[in-house]
Amino acid sequence: MAETNLRCLRVASSLSSIGIGKSDVVSVLSQHSGDVRAPVRRSDVRRDPQQHQHSSRRSHRLRSSPPLQSKLLFVDDVSSRELAVEAIATMTAPPILVFIADKEEERGADVAGHANKFSYTYDELIERGDPGFKWIRPGSEWDPVVLNYTSGTTSAPKGVVHCHRGLFVMSLDSLIDWTVPKNPVYLWTLPIFHANGWTFPWGIAAVGGTNVCLRKFDAPLIYRLIRDHGVTHMCGAPVVLNMLSASQEYSQPLDHTVNVLTAGAPPHVAVLLRAESVGFNISHGYGLTETGGLNVTCAWKPQWNRLPASDQARLKARQGVRTVGFTEIDAVDPGTGLSVERNGENVGEIVMRGSSIMLGYLKDPVGTESVLKSGWFFKGDVGVIHSDGYLEIKVRSKDIIITGGENVSSVEVEAVMYTNPVVGEVAVVARPDEFWGETPCAFVSLKPGLGMKPTEKEMIEYCRKRMPRFMVPKTVSFRNELPKTSTGKVMKFVLREIAKKMGQTSLSTGPVLSINK
Amino acid sequence: MAETNLRCLRVASSLSSIGIGKSDVVSVLSQHSGDVRAPVRRSDVRRDPQQHQHSSRRSHRLRSSPPLQSKLLFVDDVSSRELAVEAIATMTAPPILVFIADKEEERGADVAGHANKFSYTYDELIERGDPGFKWIRPGSEWDPVVLNYTSGTTSAPKGVVHCHRGLFVMSLDSLIDWTVPKNPVYLWTLPIFHANGWTFPWGIAAVGGTNVCLRKFDAPLIYRLIRDHGVTHMCGAPVVLNMLSASQEYSQPLDHTVNVLTAGAPPHVAVLLRAESVGFNISHGYGLTETGGLNVTCAWKPQWNRLPASDQARLKARQGVRTVGFTEIDAVDPGTGLSVERNGENVGEIVMRGSSIMLGYLKDPVGTESVLKSGWFFKGDVGVIHSDGYLEIKVRSKDIIITGGENVSSVEVEAVMYTNPVVGEVAVVARPDEFWGETPCAFVSLKPGLGMKPTEKEMIEYCRKRMPRFMVPKTVSFRNELPKTSTGKVMKFVLREIAKKMGQTSLSTGPVLSINK
Known part of the structure; x- marks a missing residue:
């Protein structure tokens, strides 16, 4: 803990000495995240201590927010470096880059190719920093501290x-x-x-x-x-x-x-x-x-x-x-x-x-x-x-499948299908249907290494024994893996598009075969 | 937990229905405390949401405080009832009394003698209360919630x-x-x-x-x-x-x-x-x-x-x-x-x-x-x-004994004396001395049941072997027990008065015998 504290103080001191201060935005580019994330340090928003009510205070602070622009970008791993250097090449006011070297990597070797007078390695910031740095507290507890992006399971990411x-x-x-x-x-x-x-x-x-x-x-x-x-x-x-x-x-x-x-x-x-x-x-x-x-x-x-x-x-x-x-x-x-x-x-x-x-x-x-x-x-x-x-x-409204006037919770259908020992992952969405309005459509990945490949019919039979008939998926589509956001959530909106493109289910109540591998 | 929550809601509902609301003061008289304590519920202080700075906010709130007067008094146990009834007899606007009956006690029997139309038992408040009561949140997080009295080890109690x-x-x-x-x-x-x-x-x-x-x-x-x-x-x-x-x-x-x-x-x-x-x-x-x-x-x-x-x-x-x-x-x-x-x-x-x-x-x-x-x-x-x-x-300034120009921490002397297996409790204070200015004076109670009664000389000898000579108490006074506040702290100011009344220590460096049993 003492060592972590000193490293933080050293980095903070270095950031301060290269001109990063209150109201500046600092971002992180990391393979771990798969996307540009922008933790905002020390407020990019004007303070207004007269505002008292929480909700009005909240909205006020955001309305008065200036355009967001990063003054410094941490680049976490080797594979993100090209991306970072390319991205800032087109900027009129590019951020300072700080490269974080992996322990296994020859320190600075790969960094050298991208380095210029506006870039540093994280280790340099630590070495140059002052462990006695007096860190600066926020002016108000209401100052912004971080900007996250929602991962957009159902819509475009928001800050x-x-x-x-x-x-x-x-x-x-x-x-x-x-x-x-x-x-x-x-x-x-x-x-x-x-x-x-x-x-x-x-x-x-x-x-x-x-x-x-x-x-x-x-x-x-x-x-x-x-x-x-x-x-x-x-x-x-x-x-x-x-x-x-x-x-x-x-x-x-x-x-x-x-x-x-x-x-x-x-x-x-x-x-x-x-x-x-x-x-x-x-x-x-x-x-x-x-x-x-x-x-x-x-x-x-x-x-x-x-x-x-x-x-x-x-x-x-x-x-x-x-x-x-x-x-x-x-x-x-x-x-x-x-x-x-x-x-x-x-x-x-x-x-x-x-x-x-x-x-x-x-x-x-x-x-x-x-x-x-x-x-x-x-x-x-x-x-x-x-x-x-x-x-x-229960389920987000988009996850309710309305079939023949019955509301089906996709989560409940998934819960039953997960009890099948061969199922690795499963996601159930609505597939448009002329007769029923919608029908449940299941996307399934199987557990690796089991060597068992059930048919769609077998999966549907498994469900029939365990849930009311209207809840049983009319379609079961096998996949090697399900599409996911960077945070590991299944992207149901992608599956809904796929289900839509499958076209209508047959008017028969029997299953339509649709094996995609 | 659910039961506690319902009991709280019932009591809150009853208090509300007998006229206790925001800005009213509610107190508790309990043998457990030995004194009147006044937890203030729901602000006896005017709110001022414009004040923002913590410290100015703090002092402002107190300056605007109206005189404190309890509107309701909880009386915890049998022995406090006479005291409560006597105390309110002289008041022009006495508080409502709520008697808390002990489980072992015949419910209401002893209460009856003191009851009048302005008194209740705690059980009545629970029985009459509405478990669906919508409790009222404070208007501001800065509203007073409770008034404690410091126990006054070194000075008069403060609210x-x-x-x-x-x-x-x-x-x-x-x-x-x-x-x-x-x-x-x-x-x-x-x-x-x-x-x-x-x-x-x-x-x-x-x-x-x-x-x-x-x-x-x-x-x-x-x-x-x-x-x-x-x-x-x-x-x-x-x-x-x-x-x-x-x-x-x-x-x-x-x-x-x-x-x-x-x-x-x-x-x-x-x-x-x-x-x-x-x-x-x-x-x-x-x-x-x-x-x-x-x-x-x-x-x-x-x-x-x-x-x-x-x-x-x-x-x-x-x-x-x-x-x-x-x-x-x-x-x-x-x-x-x-x-x-x-x-x-x-x-x-x-x-x-x-x-x-x-x-x-x-x-x-x-x-x-x-x-x-x-x-x-x-x-x-x-x-x-x-x-x-x-x-x-180290020690509160009053607990430093200055003897012959040396500062002695009473806590350090006590720590050594506690290592003596016969010592139950010990408190060391200053005793005035013409020659040394002050000398350390120890008040000791012995552990019960050991049957060992060391002399003052033996106690002093024990100290001599374990601390610098200037720290060694020149007086050791044995007591059955040490005077304590209701919170169990030794009242050193009482012991200081006793030490003062003992008069000066002798000019000799040897111990003065002073056995008080």
């Missing part, structure tokens, strides 16, 4: 601006909610740029933890890092759990419990059961880039330990209750705006409020006002609240 | 006003710092009124904990509660540790580890070693009623586990580093105001700043301004900062 206050509260809150002890060993299976790694870049530092980083997702590598470093904590979307428990290393259970926090989609019961049998202790939460991290988590009740494993997994798949530092979450009728009854049946739109809600979308007042209304954040997710107050997300 | 924001941050911070997991079992050995029980009334609720309460401090009772309820966490001044490890129950080690957080005075090495050998896992911190809780704690470094137990205890007695949610702590030269060198040698005045610093003292702008200066809190404690950033409180 999400958070302030110091929001991420401070969220960081403390997440540590408490997940009961992170002092000196954890944290493995970065969750990309740091994904909603700020759910605030654990700050949180792990706050409890004196060790960060174990990796540049690519690879199940055998992850099992090796867990063993070699005694990893205690890691985060990731359910797909991470799925990939780990589908790995060949799975046959060797872990020699210690690894706490895994998952979010981003409701984890399927079968995936939870598989991962826990390996030795992962799964916690589940819900949040969005715009809400700063996981604001809702499935707080475990001790009495649930007495239930059968499958009931436990079903309960664990609930998103749960607000974390203690968050203000409020509710499900409301979109028409009346009133809370829906908390009976586990009545579906409402999820609305949230609390300190960690974003200031707003960058240079997008219309987009900001469409989600931040009268102090509440609306993102269009829908769900029920059970009588004990636990939220359960 | 300390905290706001929602401050105690919210302090509550989260304390949970993280002590790594309190979900569903702890917390034993209330620390009085709730003592700096708000260091915020654990809120903190334990936030993690779904069980509160085990007790009305009086009694070592055998505490050991029984620990065993019967599986207590995992408790807090208290070092005297609590001392009493527990001096108890006859001490011969039976605990069957599970109990985490104890201690503060209020530097725990003596010998006391720490004794308590840890019983099975208590001790953490140590520092804070004041005015700073909202423990803002500085002795964060344990894993490499310290390899040191001998006595070295571990010495390190654990350091106050440590700021908690993650607190802003800053420093030791400054009282003359220049500059930070003293962090070398473990240079003594400075401790200054602190952060969200959890009080709004100020109630109706005492002069007192408030004497401790809150340019955004920092000054209370007059002195200490050193070690080269690794760990704070170690």
Whole structure:
């Protein structure tokens, strides 16, 4: 910790001495993220201390935001360097480049080809820096601290601006909610740029933890890092759990419990059961880039330990209750705006409020006002609240398939299909149909190495035995892998386009064969 | 938790229906506290949202405070009822009384004698209350939430006003710092009124904990509660540790580890070693009623586990580093105001700043301004900062004994005397002396049941072998017990008066015999 602190002070001192200060934007280009991300350090937004009300304060700050332009760009790995140098060649005011050399790489060797008087290596910044540098606090807790881009599962990416206050509260809150002890060993299976790694870049530092980083997702590598470093904590979307428990290393259970926090989609019961049998202790939460991290988590009740494993997994798949530092979450009728009854049946739109809600979308007042209304954040997710107050997300409205007047939740169909031991990943979307309106269409990747290739008919038969007939997919399309965003979310909008291009399903109620390999 | 929530809603609803609302003051009279305490619910202070700067905001709020008058008084136990009824008999606008009946007591029987149309029992408030009550949030996070009185070790009690924001941050911070997991079992050995029980009334609720309460401090009772309820966490001044490890129950080690957080005075090495050998896992911190809780704690470094137990205890007695949610702590030269060198040698005045610093003292702008200066809190404690950033409180200036030009830390003399196995408690103060100016005077209580009664000469001899001659007490006075405040702190000002009345020590360097039993 002391060493990390000194390295941070040295880099901060160097950045300051080369002219980076308050109001300047600093960005990071990293293979780990696959995209340009722009953490904003020290406010690119004018402060206005007279504004008091949170929501008006938020929107005001964004309206007064000047155009975003990076003054410095960190370039993380070798393969991103050409991209960075090409990108800035066309700029009239290009940013200063800072190249981060890999340990294995000859220091500076590859960098030299791109270096000029406006570029540095990260090691140079550390060497030149002053460890006694007096770092500068933000002028206000409402100053922007970072700009994230949403990964765009359902729409174009948006720039999400958070302030110091929001991420401070969220960081403390997440540590408490997940009961992170002092000196954890944290493995970065969750990309740091994904909603700020759910605030654990700050949180792990706050409890004196060790960060174990990796540049690519690879199940055998992850099992090796867990063993070699005694990893205690890691985060990731359910797909991470799925990939780990589908790995060949799975046959060797872990020699210690690894706490895994998952979010981003409701984890399927079968995936939870598989991962826990390996030795992962799964916690589940819900949040969005715009809400700063996981604001809702499935707080475990001790009495649930007495239930059968499958009931436990079903309960664990609930998103749960607000974390203690968050203000409020509710499900409301979109028409009346009133809370829906908390009976586990009545579906409402999820609305949230609390300190960690974003200031707003960058240079997008219309987009900001469409989600931040009268102090509440609306993102269009829908769900029920059970009588004990636990939220359960149903599906985003786009994930409801309306077939013959029946609403089918794609998540429920997926959950059943995941119980099939040959299924690696599955995503269900709507396919247009003249007769039924829409029909469920499943895209499936099989687990590698099993050597079993079921037919579409067999998959459909599997579903028929386990769900009402109207929910059964009429189409099953096999894929080597499903298209994903850089954060590992399945891009359902891509699959919807593919399903649309398949044309209409036949008027017969039998399945249409459509095997794409 | 659900039941507690419903009980709170019912009581809140009843209070609301009998006319208690925003700006009203509600107080508690409890044997547990031994004094009238006044938790202020929902602001007795006018809000002013235009004020932005924390420090000016703080002082402004207090200057605009109307006279404090309780509208309702909770009376906790039977023995306080006569006192409450007598006290309000003389008031022109007496508060509504709410009697809290003990479980063992015939419900309402004893209450009946005092009841009138302006009094209720707590159970009535619960029965009449509406569990669906919509509770009212504070208008601003800066609204006062509670009024505590400092226990007055060195001066008259002062009313300390905290706001929602401050105690919210302090509550989260304390949970993280002590790594309190979900569903702890917390034993209330620390009085709730003592700096708000260091915020654990809120903190334990936030993690779904069980509160085990007790009305009086009694070592055998505490050991029984620990065993019967599986207590995992408790807090208290070092005297609590001392009493527990001096108890006859001490011969039976605990069957599970109990985490104890201690503060209020530097725990003596010998006391720490004794308590840890019983099975208590001790953490140590520092804070004041005015700073909202423990803002500085002795964060344990894993490499310290390899040191001998006595070295571990010495390190654990350091106050440590700021908690993650607190802003800053420093030791400054009282003359220049500059930070003293962090070398473990240079003594400075401790200054602190952060969200959890009080709004100020109630109706005492002069007192408030004497401790809150340019955004920092000054209370007059002195200490050193070690080269690794760990704070170690030396002694409050009044606890320095100046003898023959040498400064003697009473704490250091006490630490040595505690290593004597017959010593139960010890407090060292200055005794006036014509020749030396002052001399160290020790007040000692012996452990019960040992049957050993050393003479003053033997105690002095014990010290001579273990400390420089100028530090050795010239007087040792044996007592059955030492005078203490209601929070268990030794009242050194009382002992100083006793020492003064003893008259001057002899000009001889030999000890003066003074055995008071």
